[in-house]
Amino acid sequence: MLGPQGAPRLLLPPLLLLLLPGSEAAAGKKTVVQKEADFDKPYTDAVNGELLNIYAFNHTVTRNATEGVRVSVNVLSELKETPVLFVVRQKEAVVSFQVPLILRGLYQRKYLYQDVSRTLCQPQTKSEVEMQFFYVDVSTLSVSNASYQLQVTRVDNFVVLGWALRLPGAACGFLTSPSSPGQYFKYEFPEGVDSVIVKVTSAMAFPCSVISIQDILCPVYDLDNNVAFIGMYQTMTKKAAITVQKKDFPSHSFYVVVVVKTEDQACGGPLHYYPFSKDEPVDQGNRQKTLDVVVSPAVTSQAYVSGMLFCLGVFLSFYVLTVLIACWENWRHLPKTKLCWAEFILLHTHTPGVRVCVCAPGRPAGHACLCLVSHAAPSLSTDRSLENMAGRPRLDSLSSVEEDDYDTLADIDSDKNVIRTKQYLYVADLARKDKRVLRKKYQIYFWNIATIAVFYALPVIQLVITYQTVVNVTGNQDICYYNFLCAHPLGNLSAFNNILSNMGYILLGLLFLLIILQREINYNRALMRNDLQAVECGIPKHFGLFYAMGTALMMEGLLSACYHVCPNYTNFQFDTSFMYMIAGLCMLKLYQKRHPDINASAYSAYACLAIVIFFSVVGVVFGKGNTAFWIVFSVIHILSTLLLSTQLYYMGRWKLDSGIPRRILHVLYTDCIRQCSGPMYVDRMVLLVMGNVINWSLAAYGLIMRPNDFASYLLAIGICNLLLYFAFYIIMKLRSGERLKLIPLLCIVCTSVVWGFALYFFFQGLSTWQKTPAESREHNRDCILLDFFDDHDVWHFLSSIAMFGSFLVLLTLDDDLDCVQRDKIYVF
Template identity: 75%
Template sequence: KITLNTLICFLLISTCGSGAVGETKNVVQKDAEFDVTYNDTVTSENQTIYAFNHTVSRNKTEGVRVRVDVSPQNLESTILFVVRQKQAVLSFQVPLILRGLYQRKYPYNHVGRTLCQPPTRAASETQYFFVDVSTLSAQGTNYQLRVSRVESFTLQTDKKFTFTASPSQPQYFKYVFPDGVDTVIVKVNSDMNFPCSVMSIQDIQCPVYDLDNNVAFLGMYQTMTKKGAITVQRKDFPRNSFYVVVVVKTEDEACGGPLHFYPLRPDELIDAGNRTKVLDVVVSPAINSEVYVMGMLFCLGIFLSFYLLTLLVACCLSSLPPTERSLDSVGRSRHESLSSVEEDDYDTLEDINSDKNIVRTKKFLCVSDLARKDKRVLSKKYQIYFWNIATIAVFYALPVIQLVITYQTVVNVTGNQDICYYNFLCAHPLGALSAFNNILSNLGYVMLGLLFLLIVLKRDIVHNRALVRNDLNALECGIPKHFGLFYAMGTALMMEGLLSACYHVCPNYTNFQFDTSFMYMIAGLCMLKLYQKRHPDINASAYTAYACLAAVIFFSVLGVVFGKGNMAFWIVFSVIHILATLLLSTQLYYMGRWRLNAGILRRMLHIIYTDCIRQCSGPMYIDRMVLLVMGNIVNWSLAAYGLIERPNDFASYLLAIAICNLLLYFAFYIIMKLRSGERIKCLPLVCILFTAVVWGFALYFFFQGLSTWQKTPAESREHNRDCILLFFFDDHDIWHFLSSIAMFGSFLVLLTMDDDLDTVQRDKIYVF
């Protein structure tokens, strides 16, 4: 019953296991039994073969485990153990030498290996296997051999099984898909952070790769400390079953642990210490197709309801009677309302700059003073924002999509689940995608961004019709209507959804900027829109604005690559941050009527002397000064925090700077609006309150931190949690839902917050 391959292997070991070719060796074969410990001695002159047999049933799977112990005093003598089975050969030496980083060597004198079980077609058959023991050492080496059955070799559904493992004593178990279950999730847990471990899912075949140096050769695998989870689909395993393999690594660096000292000699052996780890494994059925359908319908239903709500509000507003002109504007002609003729009429005159200086440096400015340019020129200027961001979106998104598809392909082909930082306890695959739920939840950004574009388009059409019929309210009253920035904001929101979905195809630190790039865009565009409302003539051009945003993204990339713990980078960035804040403050305070040249220091000293020392007069523009002082305090504080703490997540730190400045400016705008005697109508007030509440809940779910690419993949999995909504969505998915709604609400606030001024003459609307 010994196959030809087994016989050849036996002959090779018998003839070549001795010290010289042709040297005779005394071979002893013993009939051995399970659960009996054999104490024996082996030398180069003798070889022992232990013969075992056991009955294998097709309906019952039993594991067989071989354990070998060698005395620590005999570590210099290596013993070779070869296990010959019907369709496989397993060999290992004791002491087992496992290599770590930089080829460090760790000897283990206690080795335990589970034999793979070849499939059998018969209902029951007796199988034989042999354990050959040999050495090249001339002196006798003592060893202990024990072969036993693993009664709990087959894992049961939803039943936790506890076991121990070490680098030289890996464990693996078999799981068979029950009828009606196509997808399961395998969870391995431990109360011990270290030693670092690897869990692997492998097909039923021999050999089983269950050592630190080969566990990555086959199947899916991931490193773990306390938690590990892999979703397994029946379609990937033709035998409807698989092995769950758990290997303890020889070193902990892969899991974020400390690095051992470097050996003084290349051949030096390092004592690994006690690296035994207690773990438990449980295999549970994953969600079925009905849950997928419910999740998709829920996602669509939420955001389609906003379309319906918008339609109802539009119908209600259209049924109201038209607004009457205010008494202040009755009888006023268009020429009387303008503070001067349009700028195009005198741009070529020599006194143009002096005229701007006179107008823009007045102590109290009105919107009419900064809305002097031709409306058609400004409309074209601000439409460039939309066309530029549309162009940027195409050229940015295409390589991103290509890259993440490549990432996902690498994950699927190699099985290395350390490449992507998912919430593995709530990662539902669909097709080639590993976490479809994290991608689906970004649908809200796209749908609500499109809805905002439709709302802006409707307002644009209504405004243009009013201009065509020479409506005085449209011509002379309210904040000048320019929709280019609104179109750009809606497009940016849609792109945020697309790029966030791309990031969540394979989230990791190398592509995190995909998820944040358009967040910078949105924050920047919102600030520009707030400024444009009261300063339409002097707002930044699209080219300048996008160039500045490109610089922000450039620093974001540099921070991800070089910022981690690099003091030189943080010093340079903090200096640039503070200088940029000062330059922008000067630009805003003087309404652009200043020049950056060689004489700027002389002019600064002159102003300090005349205004602060000689006359000790206060600032001419108090409101602007208050805003800019607060802005500088906030930005200098953020710069100091970055320089002191040097956070690892530079992209989020940069985004926090943008959001803090946006919130500060928005709060200033609301306060100044109320101080100026203006009011907030019902619709924008409801939007403000609703958006504030949604942002609060959204941030709560954002800070749950289900994964973090700032740590190792194994440490990131410690933050993984189960799904909390419909068994399909996790906390981060809810952040996607709520943040998309909150951004949409924020955009509506910017769109409607000055509707109360639509009948107020522009020369009575203050600039702040």
């Protein structure tokens, strides 16, 4: 009797001979029964150690059409020690599996499945039409009969071309489980489409599943233990998305493979308890999952061009706006200079009725001139008096500290103690050091942060390139926490849009540096011509901290871009380190404005910021749920707040030594017990009390609530302290009779509005590395801007603008004091 293609029905296939015991095969004790079989027809039969069944199927294969074939089996007998072996022999592939199917989980847990289904990989054909055969061999080593049921069916909608391309929103739904691991479909790229996004959704989070994109090759890796061997893959609970590019698949087609895992731990689910016996299988429960697959076109090259032009247009417009404002300021500069000189001359004129005129060079008197008349007592806006508010004394000389006001001692520390402990201080009291010394001191801020940036950025860039390479080579998309529904690849980068959106930090940081450079050039020119206004009026000009702030903003953009190359748990500090530095530098700059002589040195400032970054890393790695860590951190936080408060209150004129307990007791006794008296420095005390209340509250919140995102919690502490100090500065500025000019006022209003919108987009939370990759993808959302940028990209845009605006506020906040002598500018 002859089978298909003339093969004897009882002739045992050579491959099968290798699978059977050699002695039995050689002795001919095995009975082989080969049957013609049809699709969609169930076959119920039995096999034993002496009987082997072969089912022969044939189907027509055409070159331009792909047909999916699925083999489903169910063993009706309980045979754990002698399972039934199924071998599917095709033209170019062999698939074998046993039933009960044993799958291993974590810690070698065993899961048994009686119902198993596999989808066959269709061999390619060069002919227009070809009749192909495949065989299903069923065997077992059991002495008794093992009953089973076999059915081979064709898969409907195996080729998914046109699901979402021709019918937008249409989806393919199917049911899958670990025992039916071979759920995969073929997609063919249509003409004109270079990339697509495969979206898989499910109403249920568990069981955990894996979505894989594989090339059209046999065999297809569709089991839990081998799905990661080839292609791109990611775990999934309710949502998954993979962007696929045509250039990565030579056949211009690929398989979409869906596998349900035996356990849910990879998706953040619980683990089953250990069985009582080591070899006892774990009850797998009902591990079936219904999923919907949608394949839709990804963005075109025009979207990439539009996105880049949008970024350049938005941020280069700030350059144009800066040039226009600079021209306007130059146009207003001459009247402003005249007014300042007239006021400065009259400040030293005590004779009433004196008329002072300042004219433009080369013009006769009366043309383009500004004239002021002195009165019996100076009444200019620069002679602001707060005696009615605070009863502060007014000094008439240029320096508020004369030789008669303190004892002249050889020891300069004694000089400092006398000056800095006065009840009322003016900027001139804290601007006594040589300008060249201070300039070098504050320039160190810039050179230090530039050095830190180089040494920090180089290994960061190297590391993220390695991460991206690993993702591209292994195909494991669980390594990086992208918003996969809006992640547009370019070259080797998986999410180019998240990197591009950081351009604003770099461009606006560079613009801020150019603004500072222009201001410094103008100031140096004024000093070279011995301009008394530049020498003796206004807040002392030191630009080193401003340069450091601009550099920090540029580095924030660079390192944020590096972080978004592959955002994950191990490189989060790339994105936050320079945020801490920006917050710290802004506070230092705000303090430096009225305390230029006693501001912290660059070395101590960066050492403190390094400690903050150290705690950030330790908190993220060890702080989650660790009571001991939170107790230690809260104690350090409170002690640091107290020490800093003491330093600020006494203007640095105190020492941390063994005598401090005695001095504390002495102060408590003299000021609280013996005679109750109020604080000498009321303004400083108000600020420090408010600061301590806020910091103690934040420490208590952290100790009680123990937030999971420690990095953001630490950043919130810095931002709260910065906002508190900034609000205090503005309130005290207005209280002291000073005013806000138009430009800083507009910057404050606009920056506040932009910060509000930026924080809204920041808290959208499109992904989080505090959860598993599958759980993080549940937060993914579609693009919202130009079909190219997501919410987090908009946060990058707005936050870079808001930071730039905040820097401008610090730069221009005290421009109204440019004509005011320093011995009349209050320190607070």
